[in-house]
Amino acid sequence: MLTGIKVLDLSRVLAGPLCTMMLGDLGANVLKVERPGSGDDTRGWGPPFDERGESAYFLSVNRNKLGLTADLAEAGDRALLAELASEADVVVENFRPGTLERYGLGSEALRQGNPRLVWCTITGFGAGSSRPGYDFVVQAESGWMSITGEPGSAAMKHGVALADVLAGKDAALAILAALVARGVSGVGRAVEVSLARSAEAALVNVAQNVLVSGAPARRWGNAHANLVPYQLFQASDRALVIAVGNDAQWAACASALTLELADDPALRTNAGRLAQRERVVAAMARRLAERTAAEWRVTLDAAGVPCGVVRAVTEVLACTDASALTGMPPSVPGTIRHPPPRLGEHSSAIRAAGWGAFG
Numbered sequence: 001m002l003t004g005i006k007v008l009d010l011s012r013v014l015a016g017p018l019c020t021m022m023l024g025d026l027g028a029n030v031l032k033v034e035r036p037g038s039g040d041d042t043r044g045w046g047p048p049f050d051e052r053g054e055s056a057y058f059l060s061v062n063r064n065k066l067g068l069t070a071d072l073a074e075a076g077d078r079a080l081l082a083e084l085a086s087e088a089d090v091v092v093e094n095f096r097p098g099t100l101e102r103y104g105l106g107s108e109a110l111r112q113g114n115p116r117l118v119w120c121t122i123t124g125f126g127a128g129s130s131r132p133g134y135d136f137v138v139q140a141e142s143g144w145m146s147i148t149g150e151p152g153s154a155a156m157k158h159g160v161a162l163a164d165v166l167a168g169k170d171a172a173l174a175i176l177a178a179l180v181a182r183g184v185s186g187v188g189r190a191v192e193v194s195l196a197r198s199a200e201a202a203l204v205n206v207a208q209n210v211l212v213s214g215a216p217a218r219r220w221g222n223a224h225a226n227l228v229p230y231q232l233f234q235a236s237d238r239a240l241v242i243a244v245g246n247d248a249q250w251a252a253c254a255s256a257l258t259l260e261l262a263d264d265p266a267l268r269t270n271a272g273r274l275a276q277r278e279r280v281v282a283a284m285a286r287r288l289a290e291r292t293a294a295e296w297r298v299t300l301d302a303a304g305v306p307c308g309v310v311r312a313v314t315e316v317l318a319c320t321d322a323s324a325l326t327g328m329p330p331s332v333p334g335t336i337r338h339p340p341p342r343l344g345e346h347s348s349a350i351r352a353a354g355w356g357a358f359g
Helices: 015-025 075-087 107-113 135-141 163-187 195-201 204-213 247-256 268-276 277-288 292-302 313-317 347-356
Strands: 006-010 029-034 065-068 092-094 119-122 190-194 230-234 240-244 307-309
Touching: 006 075, 015 029, 015 065, 015 163, 029 075, 029 347, 065 163, 065 347, 075 292, 075 347, 092 163, 107 119, 119 163, 135 163, 135 195, 190 195, 204 240, 230 277, 240 247, 240 292, 247 268, 247 292, 268 277, 268 313, 292 307
Parallel strands: 006 029, 006 092, 029 065, 092 119, 119 190
Antiparallel strands: 230 240, 240 307
């Protein structure tokens, strides 16, 4: 889909590399540029490391790229990057504000030489802030941690660096929109995505609850602020979740579980179930503890009730085509063409042939 699109990846860590990997999965030619010696910070974020010494973290977001090392302090390397940018369709970077400008490689200078260039900057807290953007900090300041965890517990971060992941996906979306606009105008543009704005926007219904009710958001653990039953339960052998999203699903759920509550008119609407949350949850918990999660999954699936067993990551991986070298399968309709590059693996080819090194 993006065959022939050239992406110069000047980013590091997670959000930027995830963005460019997605573009690579979609067919773009992605050239990852790293500092000599140490490369991307995440090359050292381990263990675990594979048998070649590559960190699992780095491998997770850097497939479908060629690798070049370049030193911004060297005039020859700056000239090489400017030349590559002159032929690129997209540049993605997450340097501290002003860093690239000091070396003559900022957005304004390079887009002047290549008006079709789409430039994407990923920041932690917006273009006006020099604060480093780390997912954990953003999860704290975006309100996520204040609503995550069990009621009465300490604030808790998400198990995945989700602020980085969302920002990377938002960046890919913004880049694709800019490429579509370029197809009409013939001119590229600069777009900026921040971890903080992406995380704040992801509050969606939680933020809207506060805006509409005026009441502060609270922790619900594995329950839901607006829906009942919609939470974790314990079967006889392991945990499962049931997610009733409408009144018809409740009727089906109560019938499938043969609950005495099934015929209670006070519980036919979600508002009624919210008002009697403890009663509904207690009755379901007693019933679900009588059989295994797998048995209940079969029963509830047959009744059309959304449910799922809480699986370990190892169980999830056993059901995918995940690779220790190239990571999880693409989340977009794409293909895996290149493993993540070793540090500077394609430097000689790029210095000799530029974008022609992609063949």
